[in-house]
Amino acid sequence: MSDLTSPFPTLPAPADPMAAALALAEHAVGVSEPNPRVGCVITSADGRWLLGQGHTQAVGSAHAEIMALRDAQARGHDVRGATAWVTLEPCAHHGRTPPCCDALVAAGMARVVAAVGDPNPLVNGQGMARLRAAGVSADWGPPTHALAATELNIGFFSRMQRQRPWVRLKMAGSLDGRTALANGVSQWITSPEARADGHAWRRRAGAVLTGIQTALADDPMLDVRHVPTQVQPVRVVLDSHLRLPPTARLLQSGSPVWLYTAVPANDARIASWQARSVRVRSVPDAATGRVDLHAVLADLTTQSINELHIEAGATLNGAWLAAGMVDEIVLYLAPMLLGQGAGLAHLGPWADLTPALRWQWQQIERIGPDLRLTARSAPPALVR
Numbered sequence: 001m002s003d004l005t006s007p008f009p010t011l012p013a014p015a016d017p018m019a020a021a022l023a024l025a026e027h028a029v030g031v032s033e034p035n036p037r038v039g040c041v042i043t044s045a046d047g048r049w050l051l052g053q054g055h056t057q058a059v060g061s062a063h064a065e066i067m068a069l070r071d072a073q074a075r076g077h078d079v080r081g082a083t084a085w086v087t088l089e090p091c092a093h094h095g096r097t098p099p100c101c102d103a104l105v106a107a108g109m110a111r112v113v114a115a116v117g118d119p120n121p122l123v124n125g126q127g128m129a130r131l132r133a134a135g136v137s138a139d140w141g142p143p144t145h146a147l148a149a150t151e152l153n154i155g156f157f158s159r160m161q162r163q164r165p166w167v168r169l170k171m172a173g174s175l176d177g178r179t180a181l182a183n184g185v186s187q188w189i190t191s192p193e194a195r196a197d198g199h200a201w202r203r204r205a206g207a208v209l210t211g212i213q214t215a216l217a218d219d220p221m222l223d224v225r226h227v228p229t230q231v232q233p234v235r236v237v238l239d240s241h242l243r244l245p246p247t248a249r250l251l252q253s254g255s256p257v258w259l260y261t262a263v264p265a266n267d268a269r270i271a272s273w274q275a276r277s278v279r280v281r282s283v284p285d286a287a288t289g290r291v292d293l294h295a296v297l298a299d300l301t302t303q304s305i306n307e308l309h310i311e312a313g314a315t316l317n318g319a320w321l322a323a324g325m326v327d328e329i330v331l332y333l334a335p336m337l338l339g340q341g342a343g344l345a346h347l348g349p350w351a352d353l354t355p356a357l358r359w360q361w362q363q364i365e366r367i368g369p370d371l372r373l374t375a376r377s378a379p380p381a382l383v384r
């Protein structure tokens, strides 16, 4: 390995190549949706040099392995006999792009280390098997990296393994648990820092969802604008009776808007919304006369939504929670007392504590003057 013939400096290999690949994978957030966020680092046979690196690009463009191979080529490095450290098992199928395991074999890679298996039924171990069949040493990295790689793609894992998105409920409340004053005013309870942090969670999502009452009260945009992103989530409103006014701000610009309603599929208003490029699905819940939340999740799955970000009022928050369909709560708390007003979620009333919904704290962090608390209903399943 010499610098003399290359216009690029030869870089030393990172001490922990898989950790470096994971850091690259983070850059695919807000870029690769709905494809998984993957990073790849290629090191020389003796482990001393970094030959190439990359992460997943926009859907339909190159995966991490291909970007790393291209990077090595651009740096003038020969990757024959090298090791590829990739945060997700290389794909073995022809999707929008050809199989990455074949590209690694063709490039003459001697060894491939993957952090975690790809739960996509079209891959699911076949990437590693194909590499081994071609004489490449293919093994798994340590469990800590597997966990980090899964966390980064928690929605992709959820959709592949459970056939439903990872559902995250974001709430912004006061110290006394209020999300709005009694008259509906709620802007702003939390600080600009906390709201920017909230946009970073929106960026992770394929869809941001709210209820019609919030759409009417706040006229929200529901987009990602306080942090950079290449891909905007779709905006979803649950609107049983199609009350959303055509003047709503979110209809004026930005990513697609999808409405779920309880009016019959043949209602003329649905056709008129669709003529305005608003996707409308009729999913009535016969018991409540409102939108059927199970049907919403099922439809979002067919639309390849990995992470669903809910930002609604106490009514809809309570409905999602009562239905047992929320995986994670992201709660911002501002150090202010609002007194009377709306709580976090309408649940109950219960006569005793038995039916209380119990959660596990995940993380607590200070964001500017506020707190961010995350909690989960259950730890994620890890598949290899």
Ligand SMILES: NC(=O)C1=CN([C@@H]2O[C@H](COP(=O)(O)OP(=O)(O)OC[C@H]3O[C@@H](n4cnc5c(N)ncnc54)[C@H](OP(=O)(O)O)[C@@H]3O)[C@@H](O)[C@H]2O)C=CC1
Pocket (backbone or CB within 6 Å): 170, 171, 172, 173, 178, 179, 180, 183, 184, 185, 186, 187, 189, 210, 211, 212, 213, 214, 215, 217, 218, 238, 239, 240, 241, 243, 290, 291, 292, 293, 311, 312, 313, 314, 315, 316, 317, 319, 342
């Ligand atoms: N601080 C914060 O984090 C936030 C605060 N807010 C505040 O919350 C207030 C609005 O909250 P809220 O009135 O509770 O409204 P929501 O945003 O929770 O919307 C509730 C409405 O959603 C519709 N809906 C459709 N399907 C369902 C279903 N299956 N279950 C329940 N509801 C369904 C219903 O109207 P229909 O049947 O007519 O369709 C229902 O009235 C505003 O003041 C807003 O500012 C809002 C978001 C976040």
Ligand SMILES: Nc1c(N[C@@H]2O[C@H](COP(=O)(O)O)[C@@H](O)[C@H]2O)[nH]c(=O)[nH]c1=O
Pocket (backbone or CB within 6 Å): 172, 186, 187, 188, 189, 190, 191, 194, 195, 198, 210, 214, 218, 219, 220, 221, 222, 223, 311, 312, 332
């Ligand atoms: N009030 C409140 C929040 N409210 C949420 O933000 C939405 C507005 O989104 P946008 O129009 O895109 O800025 C609003 O409708 C509600 O869902 N969020 C917070 O982080 N902190 C807050 O204090």
